[in-house]
Amino acid sequence: MAKPLPVLEPPAVDCCAPLTEAPLTPEQADVLARRLKALADPVRLRLVSILLASPGQEACTCDLVGPLGLAQPTVSHHLKKLAEAGIVTGDRRGVWTHYRVSTEAITALLAMLSPLR
Protein backbone atom coordinates (compact mmCIF):
# COMPACT_ATOMS: atom_id res chain seq x y z
CA MET A 1 0.00 0.00 0.00
CA ALA A 2 2.56 2.55 -1.06
CA LYS A 3 0.47 5.33 -2.54
CA PRO A 4 -2.95 6.03 -1.02
CA LEU A 5 -3.85 8.69 -3.63
CA PRO A 6 -6.73 10.72 -2.16
CA VAL A 7 -9.69 8.46 -2.72
CA LEU A 8 -12.12 9.67 -5.32
CA GLU A 9 -12.41 13.44 -4.84
CA PRO A 10 -11.17 15.37 -7.87
CA PRO A 11 -7.44 14.93 -7.34
CA ALA A 12 -5.08 17.51 -5.91
CA VAL A 13 -4.32 18.62 -9.44
CA ASP A 14 -5.71 21.94 -10.53
CA CYS A 15 -7.58 20.02 -13.14
CA CYS A 16 -9.14 22.87 -15.06
CA ALA A 17 -6.15 25.14 -15.51
CA PRO A 18 -5.64 26.16 -19.14
CA LEU A 19 -3.34 23.29 -19.99
CA THR A 20 -2.82 24.69 -23.43
CA GLU A 21 -1.26 27.84 -22.05
CA ALA A 22 0.76 26.73 -19.04
CA PRO A 23 2.60 23.37 -18.99
CA LEU A 24 1.87 20.89 -16.22
CA THR A 25 4.14 21.11 -13.22
CA PRO A 26 6.09 17.95 -12.43
CA GLU A 27 3.84 17.43 -9.39
CA GLN A 28 0.63 17.74 -11.41
CA ALA A 29 2.05 15.36 -14.00
CA ASP A 30 2.90 12.83 -11.30
CA VAL A 31 -0.63 12.72 -9.92
CA LEU A 32 -2.22 12.48 -13.35
CA ALA A 33 0.25 9.78 -14.43
CA ARG A 34 -0.43 7.69 -11.34
CA ARG A 35 -4.15 7.67 -12.10
CA LEU A 36 -3.62 6.91 -15.76
CA LYS A 37 -1.21 4.09 -14.96
CA ALA A 38 -3.89 2.44 -12.86
CA LEU A 39 -6.10 2.27 -15.93
CA ALA A 40 -3.38 1.60 -18.50
CA ASP A 41 -3.40 -2.17 -18.19
CA PRO A 42 -5.41 -4.60 -20.30
CA VAL A 43 -6.52 -6.68 -17.35
CA ARG A 44 -7.66 -3.67 -15.35
CA LEU A 45 -9.51 -2.21 -18.33
CA ARG A 46 -11.34 -5.50 -18.72
CA LEU A 47 -12.06 -5.49 -14.99
CA VAL A 48 -13.68 -2.07 -15.22
CA SER A 49 -15.74 -3.00 -18.26
CA ILE A 50 -16.85 -6.29 -16.72
CA LEU A 51 -17.96 -4.46 -13.59
CA LEU A 52 -19.96 -1.98 -15.65
CA ALA A 53 -21.57 -4.81 -17.63
CA SER A 54 -22.50 -6.78 -14.51
CA PRO A 55 -26.02 -6.80 -13.06
CA GLY A 56 -26.25 -3.82 -10.73
CA GLN A 57 -22.88 -2.71 -12.11
CA GLU A 58 -21.07 -4.61 -9.41
CA ALA A 59 -19.45 -8.01 -8.85
CA CYS A 60 -17.46 -9.92 -6.27
CA THR A 61 -13.92 -11.14 -6.78
CA CYS A 62 -15.11 -14.69 -7.33
CA ASP A 63 -17.18 -13.61 -10.32
CA LEU A 64 -14.18 -11.91 -11.92
CA VAL A 65 -11.62 -14.68 -11.70
CA GLY A 66 -13.34 -16.89 -14.27
CA PRO A 67 -13.91 -14.36 -17.08
CA LEU A 68 -10.36 -13.02 -16.78
CA GLY A 69 -8.70 -16.44 -16.78
CA LEU A 70 -6.19 -15.40 -14.14
CA ALA A 71 -5.34 -16.68 -10.68
CA GLN A 72 -7.34 -15.27 -7.78
CA PRO A 73 -4.37 -13.47 -6.14
CA THR A 74 -3.65 -11.77 -9.45
CA VAL A 75 -7.20 -10.49 -9.68
CA SER A 76 -7.06 -9.25 -6.10
CA HIS A 77 -3.82 -7.47 -6.93
CA HIS A 78 -5.39 -5.61 -9.86
CA LEU A 79 -8.48 -4.71 -7.86
CA LYS A 80 -6.23 -3.26 -5.19
CA LYS A 81 -4.42 -1.13 -7.75
CA LEU A 82 -7.71 0.18 -9.08
CA ALA A 83 -8.98 0.86 -5.57
CA GLU A 84 -5.81 2.74 -4.61
CA ALA A 85 -6.38 5.02 -7.59
CA GLY A 86 -9.99 5.52 -6.56
CA ILE A 87 -11.28 3.97 -9.76
CA VAL A 88 -13.19 1.21 -8.02
CA THR A 89 -14.52 0.78 -4.51
CA GLY A 90 -15.02 -2.49 -2.70
CA ASP A 91 -17.25 -3.16 0.25
CA ARG A 92 -17.35 -6.39 2.17
CA ARG A 93 -20.81 -7.90 2.52
CA GLY A 94 -20.39 -11.07 4.48
CA VAL A 95 -17.89 -13.36 2.81
CA TRP A 96 -17.89 -11.49 -0.47
CA THR A 97 -16.32 -8.18 -1.39
CA HIS A 98 -18.45 -6.35 -3.92
CA TYR A 99 -16.59 -4.03 -6.27
CA ARG A 100 -18.06 -1.23 -8.32
CA VAL A 101 -16.67 1.47 -10.59
CA SER A 102 -16.47 5.01 -9.26
CA THR A 103 -17.92 6.93 -12.16
CA GLU A 104 -16.90 10.14 -10.41
CA ALA A 105 -13.26 9.09 -10.65
CA ILE A 106 -13.59 8.30 -14.34
CA THR A 107 -15.29 11.62 -14.94
CA ALA A 108 -12.57 13.46 -13.03
CA LEU A 109 -9.90 11.71 -15.06
CA LEU A 110 -11.60 12.66 -18.31
CA ALA A 111 -11.87 16.23 -17.12
CA MET A 112 -8.15 16.36 -16.47
CA LEU A 113 -7.42 14.92 -19.88
CA SER A 114 -9.79 16.91 -22.02
CA PRO A 115 -7.73 20.13 -21.96
CA LEU A 116 -5.08 18.18 -23.87
CA ARG A 117 -7.46 17.89 -26.77
Next chain:
Amino acid sequence: MAKPLPVLEPPAVDCCAPLTEAPLTPEQADVLARRLKALADPVRLRLVSILLASPGQEACTCDLVGPLGLAQPTVSHHLKKLAEAGIVTGDRRGVWTHYRVSTEAITALLAMLSPLR
Protein backbone atom coordinates in the same frame (compact mmCIF):
# COMPACT_ATOMS: atom_id res chain seq x y z
CA MET B 1 10.18 -0.35 -32.73
CA ALA B 2 8.12 -3.29 -31.59
CA LYS B 3 4.59 -2.01 -31.86
CA PRO B 4 3.71 0.36 -34.72
CA LEU B 5 0.10 0.88 -33.53
CA PRO B 6 -1.88 2.24 -36.49
CA VAL B 7 -0.91 5.88 -36.54
CA LEU B 8 -3.64 8.26 -35.49
CA GLU B 9 -6.86 6.98 -37.03
CA PRO B 10 -9.38 5.95 -34.39
CA PRO B 11 -7.78 2.67 -33.35
CA ALA B 12 -8.88 -0.78 -34.42
CA VAL B 13 -11.03 -0.92 -31.33
CA ASP B 14 -14.75 -0.68 -31.81
CA CYS B 15 -14.54 2.46 -29.74
CA CYS B 16 -18.23 3.27 -29.46
CA ALA B 17 -19.66 -0.09 -28.54
CA PRO B 18 -21.85 0.05 -25.46
CA LEU B 19 -19.06 -0.65 -23.00
CA THR B 20 -21.51 -0.68 -20.16
CA GLU B 21 -23.31 -3.66 -21.65
CA ALA B 22 -20.59 -5.81 -23.20
CA PRO B 23 -17.15 -6.17 -21.60
CA LEU B 24 -14.06 -5.34 -23.62
CA THR B 25 -12.46 -8.26 -25.41
CA PRO B 26 -8.83 -8.98 -24.47
CA GLU B 27 -7.78 -7.62 -27.87
CA GLN B 28 -9.70 -4.36 -27.45
CA ALA B 29 -8.27 -3.98 -23.97
CA ASP B 30 -4.73 -4.49 -25.31
CA VAL B 31 -5.05 -1.71 -27.88
CA LEU B 32 -6.61 0.72 -25.43
CA ALA B 33 -4.02 -0.10 -22.76
CA ARG B 34 -1.13 0.47 -25.18
CA ARG B 35 -2.41 3.94 -25.97
CA LEU B 36 -3.05 4.78 -22.34
CA LYS B 37 0.40 3.53 -21.33
CA ALA B 38 1.95 5.97 -23.78
CA LEU B 39 0.31 8.82 -21.90
CA ALA B 40 0.59 7.38 -18.39
CA ASP B 41 4.03 8.79 -17.64
CA PRO B 42 4.80 12.10 -15.92
CA VAL B 43 7.52 13.06 -18.38
CA ARG B 44 5.34 12.33 -21.41
CA LEU B 45 2.40 14.22 -19.93
CA ARG B 46 4.65 17.21 -19.41
CA LEU B 47 5.94 16.81 -22.96
CA VAL B 48 2.42 16.99 -24.35
CA SER B 49 1.49 19.99 -22.24
CA ILE B 50 4.72 21.82 -23.13
CA LEU B 51 4.05 21.22 -26.81
CA LEU B 52 0.52 22.61 -26.49
CA ALA B 53 1.82 25.66 -24.63
CA SER B 54 4.54 26.36 -27.19
CA PRO B 55 4.20 29.05 -29.85
CA GLY B 56 2.45 27.47 -32.81
CA GLN B 57 1.81 24.47 -30.53
CA GLU B 58 5.03 22.84 -31.68
CA ALA B 59 8.65 22.57 -30.61
CA CYS B 60 11.88 20.82 -31.55
CA THR B 61 13.69 18.33 -29.35
CA CYS B 62 16.29 20.90 -28.38
CA ASP B 63 13.61 23.15 -26.88
CA LEU B 64 12.25 20.30 -24.76
CA VAL B 65 15.47 19.06 -23.17
CA GLY B 66 15.93 22.12 -20.98
CA PRO B 67 12.45 22.44 -19.44
CA LEU B 68 12.33 18.73 -18.67
CA GLY B 69 15.76 18.57 -17.08
CA LEU B 70 16.54 15.21 -18.66
CA ALA B 71 19.26 14.01 -21.00
CA GLN B 72 18.64 14.41 -24.71
CA PRO B 73 18.48 10.65 -25.47
CA THR B 74 15.85 10.28 -22.75
CA VAL B 75 13.70 12.98 -24.32
CA SER B 76 14.07 11.37 -27.75
CA HIS B 77 13.02 8.08 -26.20
CA HIS B 78 9.82 9.55 -24.78
CA LEU B 79 9.01 11.38 -28.01
CA LYS B 80 9.37 8.10 -29.86
CA LYS B 81 6.97 6.40 -27.48
CA LEU B 82 4.42 9.16 -27.97
CA ALA B 83 4.88 9.04 -31.75
CA GLU B 84 4.43 5.25 -31.85
CA ALA B 85 1.11 5.71 -30.08
CA GLY B 86 0.12 8.41 -32.55
CA ILE B 87 -0.13 11.02 -29.82
CA VAL B 88 2.49 13.29 -31.36
CA THR B 89 3.90 13.64 -34.86
CA GLY B 90 7.36 14.82 -35.75
CA ASP B 91 8.52 16.20 -39.04
CA ARG B 92 12.09 16.96 -39.88
CA ARG B 93 12.70 20.49 -41.13
CA GLY B 94 16.38 20.75 -41.82
CA VAL B 95 18.37 19.84 -38.76
CA TRP B 96 15.44 20.13 -36.42
CA THR B 97 12.55 17.76 -35.86
CA HIS B 98 9.40 19.65 -34.96
CA TYR B 99 6.90 17.81 -32.82
CA ARG B 100 3.25 18.61 -32.35
CA VAL B 101 0.36 16.96 -30.55
CA SER B 102 -2.20 15.06 -32.58
CA THR B 103 -5.40 16.41 -31.13
CA GLU B 104 -7.29 13.80 -33.13
CA ALA B 105 -5.50 11.06 -31.22
CA ILE B 106 -6.32 12.66 -27.88
CA THR B 107 -9.93 13.05 -28.93
CA ALA B 108 -10.09 9.43 -30.05
CA LEU B 109 -8.65 8.30 -26.74
CA LEU B 110 -11.19 10.33 -24.81
CA ALA B 111 -13.94 8.86 -26.96
CA MET B 112 -12.80 5.35 -26.09
CA LEU B 113 -12.69 6.19 -22.42
CA SER B 114 -15.91 8.13 -22.03
CA PRO B 115 -18.19 5.06 -22.16
CA LEU B 116 -16.53 3.99 -18.90
CA ARG B 117 -18.03 7.00 -17.22
Next chain:
DNA sequence: GTTCAATATCGACGAACGTCGATATCTCCA
Protein backbone atom coordinates in the same frame (compact mmCIF):
# COMPACT_ATOMS: atom_id res chain seq x y z
C1' DG C 1 34.46 16.36 -49.04
C1' DT C 2 34.79 18.04 -44.21
C1' DT C 3 32.99 19.86 -40.25
C1' DC C 4 29.55 20.87 -36.99
C1' DA C 5 25.15 20.85 -34.67
C1' DA C 6 20.62 18.41 -33.93
C1' DT C 7 18.70 14.11 -33.44
C1' DA C 8 18.27 9.07 -33.10
C1' DT C 9 19.94 4.48 -31.75
C1' DC C 10 22.46 1.26 -28.78
C1' DG C 11 23.84 -1.11 -24.51
C1' DA C 12 23.63 -1.32 -19.76
C1' DC C 13 21.83 -0.59 -15.27
C1' DG C 14 18.42 -0.42 -11.41
C1' DA C 15 13.51 0.06 -10.41
C1' DA C 16 8.86 -1.13 -11.07
C1' DC C 17 5.44 -4.37 -12.85
C1' DG C 18 2.46 -8.68 -13.71
C1' DT C 19 2.02 -13.19 -12.46
C1' DC C 20 1.67 -17.16 -9.55
C1' DG C 21 1.77 -20.68 -5.51
C1' DA C 22 1.71 -20.77 -0.70
C1' DT C 23 -0.19 -18.91 3.19
C1' DA C 24 -2.72 -15.82 6.23
C1' DT C 25 -7.09 -13.48 7.41
C1' DC C 26 -11.83 -13.07 7.67
C1' DT C 27 -16.76 -14.54 7.95
C1' DC C 28 -20.42 -17.57 8.27
C1' DC C 29 -22.53 -21.72 9.97
C1' DA C 30 -22.90 -26.19 12.23
Next chain:
DNA sequence: TGGAGATATCGACGTTCGTCGATATTGAAC
Protein backbone atom coordinates in the same frame (compact mmCIF):
# COMPACT_ATOMS: atom_id res chain seq x y z
C1' DT D 1 -15.06 -24.54 18.87
C1' DG D 2 -14.07 -25.85 14.60
C1' DG D 3 -14.41 -26.24 9.64
C1' DA D 4 -15.05 -24.41 5.05
C1' DG D 5 -15.13 -20.98 1.59
C1' DA D 6 -13.96 -16.12 -0.10
C1' DT D 7 -10.50 -12.84 -0.10
C1' DA D 8 -6.06 -10.61 0.88
C1' DT D 9 -1.07 -10.69 1.66
C1' DC D 10 3.59 -12.52 0.95
C1' DG D 11 7.71 -14.01 -1.56
C1' DA D 12 9.73 -15.09 -5.76
C1' DC D 13 10.38 -15.01 -10.66
C1' DG D 14 10.90 -13.10 -15.35
C1' DT D 15 9.67 -8.99 -18.03
C1' DT D 16 9.18 -4.34 -19.06
C1' DC D 17 10.37 0.44 -18.16
C1' DG D 18 13.02 4.89 -17.47
C1' DT D 19 17.39 6.65 -17.50
C1' DC D 20 21.95 7.66 -19.07
C1' DG D 21 26.66 7.78 -21.60
C1' DA D 22 28.60 6.52 -25.80
C1' DT D 23 27.98 6.30 -30.53
C1' DA D 24 25.74 6.54 -35.04
C1' DT D 25 23.03 9.16 -38.38
C1' DT D 26 21.32 13.11 -40.57
C1' DG D 27 21.47 17.58 -42.95
C1' DA D 28 23.36 22.28 -43.75
C1' DA D 29 27.05 25.20 -44.62
C1' DC D 30 31.50 26.15 -45.79
